[in-house]
Amino acid sequence: MYLLGIDLGSSSVKASVVDAKTGKCLVSAMHPKKEMEIMAGQTGWAEQDPEVWYKHVRKAVWEIISLSSVEPDEISAIGISYQMHGLVMVDRELNVIRPSIIWCDSRAVDIGRKAFQELGPDRCLKSLLNSPGNFTASKLKWVKDHEPDLYEKIYKIMLPGDYIAMKLTGEVKTTISGLSEGIFWDFTKNELAGFLMDYYGLNPEHIPEIVPAFSVQGKLTAQAAEELGLEVGTPVSYRAGDQPNNAFSLKVLNPGEIAATAGTSGVVYGISNEVKYDSLSRVNTFAHVNHDPDKPRLGVLLCINGTGILNAWIKNNATPEALSYAQMNEMAQSVPIGSEGLTVLPFGNGAERIFENRNIHSHILGLDFNIHRHAHLLRAAQEGIVFSFVYGMDIMKEMGITPKVIRAGKSNMFLSGIFTQTLATLSGATIELYNTDGSQGAARAAGIGAGIYAGPEEAFANLKITDVIEPKTSVQPVLQETYGRWLHYLHQFYHHEQNDEEK
16 A cells, blocks of 8 residues: 655655555655746746646656556555645636746735735734735735736636646645635634635635545546546545645644755744744744644744755856755865855845845855855855744744754755754754655655544654754854854845835
């Protein structure tokens, strides 16, 4: 008996097959082999074609079936993880109306900011646990205002994972966790946020049917089964946004537990059983995958758009050709902490929530043509990414969330010794790395949703820690000095952006 997990990111789609009995991942595949294109028609825009997502889902699933000895009828359930906050719109024939406006698109910032002020910060924070901000509801309002002909064609709106599930099952559904990440959910009434929908003039009939995150939400259609090389009727029994799913993948389900990722964007995600929100909505609170109104499980999410995407940009544009990420990490180790005065602010991927949805851009500072080489840039970039994590985690501490242990999958930036050691030392938290990822977590979750596992304890019986990174007190002083320099530059650009808005 096997479980299939599909993880839709903004860079690629990854699929994995997990043995339900042993919990081991048999095989994984990723498509495309290079990052998916993000279309930017204007500054601050970011769009992707949902049909391209599904094309890569098909390729990834075909590859893992061909690479493994698993027969299609041995796959007992399918789980889906997906990039959060994107907007997908379909007509009555379930055809996509326009490209998806994805998570790092900034076009709806002013719409959300205006709603926050006119509806009232107190009402928004108590009911939505967030500002409407630059989230899915505000993006839908942008379409209504700027593309009214397309808006009139809408039958249903979805998050990216809802779209993939629709392609597999032919059914349009969503979850409370998904609606909360789109800022469509009222936590005080435990229902659709009617007051925000009314304010934006949005039609509640466009919202799909709500199903539990862990449940049989539909079954593979004949067309989808043929396209993926799977068995007709295989249940889709889980869906969740990538960050709640990543936390689930690391068995982060209870108050006080913390998960982190550092892919294209960077995230620290802590669980609370209390209603917590940041008054400036710099970090965000959503319903976790195991949330229940009678037993709240809320994910407090710190998101930094510009993290791994900076590392990828440097690899593609500012290093010798064909240099691998492993070689980049090794090269960065050759220069000392602080990169001999070179500082990088990594915020070049749109408006950042930690700056109240301002876009302060990425900057390379203190560059000395006589001293600095590729290695300095590589180290300064990784240090700058860590510093953005620490800056955001200080905001989380104001909400009473102080991590002592951070769990993460051994992937992306967590493969770098500089990144992990710097983060552990500056945060004061022990980092535990696990040999798992979002696609494997989605597979295990599908086992729970289909009733193959009785619950998380059984699903994670074989999850093992692969590495532990402790804070290194001997380098704490020099790291604090380097972080202080980074903060000095950050405050200059942050205040400059604030002043420009006030003019």
